[in-house]
Amino acid sequence: MKALVLAVSLVTATAAPAATVMKTVPATLDPASGYILVRMGERAPDLWNMLRIAPYDPVLQDIRGEGRAKGNPVAKGADRSVSIGAKPFIAEGDHVRTYLVAVTPGRYVIQSGPTTCFCLGSYQFEVAAGRITDMGTIHIGPENGSSPWAALKPLRSTADIEERAYTVAEAMQVLPWRESMSLPAGMSGLPRDPARYTVAARFGNHVGQLLNRALPIEGGQ
Amino acid sequence: MPSSGVARRVCAALVAVSTIVPGIAAAQEPAAAGQAQEADDADKYNFFSQPTASREQVLADFDECRELASGVKPPQPGYVYSQGIAGAAAVGLLQGFMKGAQRRHMFDAALRKCMSVKGYARYPMSKEQAKLVYDGSWTEMREKLADRALASTEGMTRMEP
Numbered sequence: 001m002k003a004l005v006l007a008v009s010l011v012t013a014t015a016a017p018a019a020t021v022m023k024t025v026p027a028t029l030d031p032a033s034g035y036i037l038v039r040m041g042e043r044a045p046d047l048w049n050m051l052r053i054a055p056y057d058p059v060l061q062d063i064r065g066e067g068r069a070k071g072n073p074v075a076k077g078a079d080r081s082v083s084i085g086a087k088p089f090i091a092e093g094d095h096v097r098t099y100l101v102a103v104t105p106g107r108y109v110i111q112s113g114p115t116t117c118f119c120l121g122s123y124q125f126e127v128a129a130g131r132i133t134d135m136g137t138i139h140i141g142p143e144n145g146s147s148p149w150a151a152l153k154p155l156r157s158t159a160d161i162e163e164r165a166y167t168v169a170e171a172m173q174v175l176p177w178r179e180s181m182s183l184p185a186g187m188s189g190l191p192r193d194p195a196r197y198t199v200a201a202r203f204g205n206h207v208g209q210l211l212n213r214a215l216p217i218e219g220g221q
Numbered sequence: 222m223p224s225s226g227v228a229r230r231v232c233a234a235l236v237a238v239s240t241i242v243p244g245i246a247a248a249q250e251p252a253a254a255g256q257a258q259e260a261d262d263a264d265k266y267n268f269f270s271q272p273t274a275s276r277e278q279v280l281a282d283f284d285e286c287r288e289l290a291s292g293v294k295p296p297q298p299g300y301v302y303s304q305g306i307a308g309a310a311a312v313g314l315l316q317g318f319m320k321g322a323q324r325r326h327m328f329d330a331a332l333r334k335c336m337s338v339k340g341y342a343r344y345p346m347s348k349e350q351a352k353l354v355y356d357g358s359w360t361e362m363r364e365k366l367a368d369r370a371l372a373s374t375e376g377m378t379r380m381e382p
Contacts, residue, residue: 158382159381208292
């Protein structure tokens with residue numbers, strides 16, 4: 001019994017705090033926490049996207065603690081899901097908002113946008129403790145020709161799907177970090193690595209959304 | 222867009238209960254009675270095809286896509302990501318009434334997307350053929366769907382996904 005109490009205490013003591021979407025760039029990073037930097041393009045003029053990422057089990061190919069990976073939950077107190085919405089953000093410009101989120105370190109998958117689960121194929125990446133993982137820029141928009149972003153605008157659904165409400169899936173373009181992307185003031189001195197994306201072939205639709213697969217990352221990943 | 226056009230589209234979104242794969246969807250949501258329009262049969266009844274796949278793969282794909290699409294839920298009040306005027310109007314109207322039909326439409330859209338991503342083409346079938354295929358338990362239905370998926374589609378006109 002004492003061993004059980006000790007084990008529970010250790011798990012509780014080492015668990016990182018829940019995800020925090022930051023309002024400003026911190027002067028230093030918490031070595032127990034991981035950080036995600038992501039830029040998200042406008043969905044439409046004055047309408048901002050929502051992005052959900054979640055801890056991923058690459059062997060069982062599901063969200064940890066759910067579906068096929070139900071037997072592999074995250075530790076108590078660790079992040080089970082991370083949502084990034086319109087606010088707060090740390091920088092804004094040229095129809096793109098930049099977000100910084102403190103999360104439990106570990107392997108994550110880009111799970112969904114506002115209406116669509118990318119359960120049919122998405123990207124996974126590792127978030128290291130005490131460092132910023134730069135996810136680059138993400139564009140999400142409906143496949144009905146209304147997106148302002150060049151890669152998404154040509155994508156259409158069939159007429160019957162476009163005419164009905166809430167049946168048009170979203171497309172998602174992931175652009176890994178490159179030098180031309182903006183970097184908020186105060187960020188250059190902090191330890192930061194580009195996200196090393198690999199394919200997440202599948203996971204369950206635990207968010208109850210429409211379905212799609214992320215667009216291929218430029219370069220064929 | 223003329224307002225009559227908007228109204229027509231809103232009404233269509235609210236009352237239409239037609240479904241591309243009635244049997245599979247019916248396993249998830251009871252059908253509202255008497256709403257289907259016979260004239261739309263050609264668009265409503267169809268099947269997925271990939272004759273080069275193995276039977277095991279086809280069965281696995283149907284199981285996976287059905288499970289993923291079954292989880293789709295209608296948006297909640299306060300939803301801001303509406304798609305066009307029809308969607309914006311519909312979200313504030315008859316929320317409860319639309320949920321059943323809406324969920325079926327969302328299920329159909331999700332299933333079609335899933336099967337399309339997995340490489341399946343879509344072909345039309347008659348209402349009579351659909352009644353035979355989309356009937357019985359899921360265990361029976363998936364075998365009939367696999368038969369259709371693996372059969373030749375020579376001479377048939379492929380539909381958009």
